[in-house]
Amino acid sequence: MIRPILIHPDPRLKKPCEPIAAITPEIVTLASDMLQTMYDAPGIGLAAPQVGVMKRLIVMDCEKRTDAPPQPMVLINPVVLWTSEELSTYEEGCLSIPDQYADVQRPAEVRVGWRDLDGSEQERQFDGLWATCVQHEIDHLAGKLFIDYLGPLKRQMITRKMEKLKRELARG
Ligand code: NI
Numbered sequence: 001m002i003r004p005i006l007i008h009p010d011p012r013l014k015k016p017c018e019p020i021a022a023i024t025p026e027i028v029t030l031a032s033d034m035l036q037t038m039y040d041a042p043g044i045g046l047a048a049p050q051v052g053v054m055k056r057l058i059v060m061d062c063e064k065r066t067d068a069p070p071q072p073m074v075l076i077n078p079v080v081l082w083t084s085e086e087l088s089t090y091e092e093g094c095l096s097i098p099d100q101y102a103d104v105q106r107p108a109e110v111r112v113g114w115r116d117l118d119g120s121e122q123e124r125q126f127d128g129l130w131a132t133c134v135q136h137e138i139d140h141l142a143g144k145l146f147i148d149y150l151g152p153l154k155r156q157m158i159t160r161k162m163e164k165l166k167r168e169l170a171r172g
Contacts, residue, residue: 001033001036002033002036002037002040003033003034003037003051003052004051004052005037005041005046005050005051005095005096006049006050006051006052006096007096007097007098007162007165007166007169008094008096008097008145008147008159008162009159009162009163010096012049012052012054013049013050013096013140013143013145014143015049015054015143016141016142016143017047017048017049017054017055017056017141017142017143018054018055018056019055019056019077020055020056020057020076020077020115023076023115023117023118023119027055027057027076027117028117030048030051030053030055030057031057031059031074031076031117033051034046034048034051034057034059034074035059035061035072035074037051038059038060038061038095039061039070041095043095044060044061044062044129044133045058045059045060045061045062045133045134045136045137046058046059046060046095046137047137047138047140047141048141049140049141049143050095050096050140056076056077056078056141057074057075057076057077058074058075058078058134058137058138058140058141059072059073059074059075060072060073060075060130060133060134060137061073062128062129062130062133064129074116074117075112075114075115075116075122075134075137076114076115076116076117077114077115078112078113078114078134078137078138078141079112079113079114079138080110080111080112080135080138081110081111081112081113081123082110082111083107083109083110083111084107084108084109084110085107086107086108086109087105087106087107087108088105088106088107088108088131088132089103089104089105090103090104090106090129090132091103091104092104092132092136092146093146094136094145094146094147096145097145097146097147097158097162098165100147100158100161100162102146102147102150102154102158104132104136104146104149104150105149106131106132106135106136107131107135108127108131109125109126109127109131110125110126110131110134110135111123111124111125111126112124112125112126112134112138147159
């Protein structure tokens with residue numbers, strides 16, 4: 001089931017999320033719905049608070065080659081274990097901030113630990129677009145958006161555009 005994606009500004013996008021204590025059928029459904037919602041958007045990552053669920057769960061698929069099979073990933077309670085000193089800059093966007101893009105500098109490589117849907121512990125080192133995406137999504141779980149890395153003027157400009165968009169959407 002495709003779930004509606006919250007648009008910034010929304011208080012739920014600014015709040016830290018709770019860890020997931022048990023992988024219940026609701027969590028399995030949430031993960032499947034979030035992947036479907038992400039592919040439909042389309043996007044390369046989605047965090048649970050973006051669909052209004054305040055839990056530490058993210059999904060992503062940064063496979064860009066059209067001839068390659070999809071690589072859906074579900075990360076439960078993800079934590080960044082290590083970041084490289086080397087930085088990289090990507091032009092980031094966010095499904096909660098539609099059509100707005102800006103350069104963000106982050107560690108070029110990160111090591112992340114998480115639980116998968118079977119409850120088993122996973123650990124992996126990410127680089128390239130995957131590294132940017134996983135950091136962007138884990139930020140969401142702490143109530144942090146990519147525009148929080150920008151200067152106040154740029155951030156306010158984007159926030160005003162989103163407020164206008166939300167008024168237009170509300171009018172229908
Ligand atoms: Ni985002």
